[in-house]
Amino acid sequence: MGDDTAVEPSKYTEFAAGLLAIAATSCFAISFAIIKHLTVDLTEPVIAFFRGVFASLLFLPMLVRRGFGFFATTRPIAHIWRSVFGFGSFLIFVYALRLLPLGDVVALSYTAPFWSILLGAAVFRERIGWRLAGAVAVGFLGVWLIARPSGQMMIGAGAATALTAALATSLAMMMVKQLSTSEPPDRITFYFIGVGGVIAIIPAAFDWQWPSPHHWPGLMAIGALFYCGQFCLTRAYAHGTMSRIAPLDFVRLPIALVLGFTAFGEVPTVAALAGMVLIVLASLDILLFGRRRAG
Secondary structure, eight states: OOTTSOOOOOGGGHHHHHHHHHHHHHHHHHHHHHHHHHTTTSOHHHHHHHHHHHHHHTTHHHHHHHOGGGGOOSOHHHHHHHHHHHHHHHHHHHHHHHHSOHHHHHHHHTTHHHHHHHHHHHHSOOOOOHHHHHHHHHHHHHHHHHHOOOTTTTSHHHHHHHHHHHHHHHHHHHHHHHHTTTSOHHHHHHHHHHHHHHHHHHHHHHTOOOOOGGGHHHHHHHHHHHHHHHHHHHHHHHHSOHHHHGGGGGGHHHHHHHHHHHHHOOOOOHHHHHHHHHHHHHHHHHHHHHHHHHO
16 A cells, blocks of 8 residues: 555554644644633634635645645545534534533533543543553543533533534544544545535634734634644544544643633633642553653
8 A cells, every 4th residue: 555555553653643743732832821811802613614725725835746646535424524523513512602501511512521431442442541540530620620510511502512513523433533543634634624624714704803903814824724633633533543542632731721821811720730730640650651652
């Protein structure tokens, strides 16, 4: 098949896959900070549409270098489903923000890795040992300390909406894992960005607005970060097991806290700082434990 084809997960690549996952979450966290700034003036579907447009433009050099033949696929339906789940989770998450406090939605969104672990065990027969289960539990405790969800978190349509977004995210990641058995990472990323951009046209058309000149740098930045994040994420799932890569998404929350403080003046509480430490320690344990097993 050649060097561009998918590679089966191996112990040797587990540590590198973890680093790629952390790089992806960093890109996403930074893009979320920019999106938060842009939502003051622009609607979420319009932002999502231009994010897809600018991310797609970054594929032009690859198209010229490799030719359109590289992106030919025998699994178009799987690519479409991956895009539907991925883009759908984003819009559902935004809708949940209207129904619940931000802390509640963030806490519920971090159930996605646990859905992924369950799906990984059920679909891919991945083994979950006590060490992994303990690290995930510590990470979730850190998430709870940072988000400090209210007592009404699990009540009503808002909680159901946020949980649906989390489930859609984990389903999208499951599709990435399935596609990676026969599709190279660049092809998976290409179709997700392209098809996702097309899907974004539908909601954006119902609430369309042209960005002002000062919006364009931010839109181009989130497109580039989205491309880089997806580039790293698809490789992480292609080379690592779902049960070990998915929990590393916890790293996004402490990064978001730092960005919130520097960009928006949001000062974390003592509990939030304690949660940040727990999440970092749990994520590092998952990453380094996988590396030790590879040795």
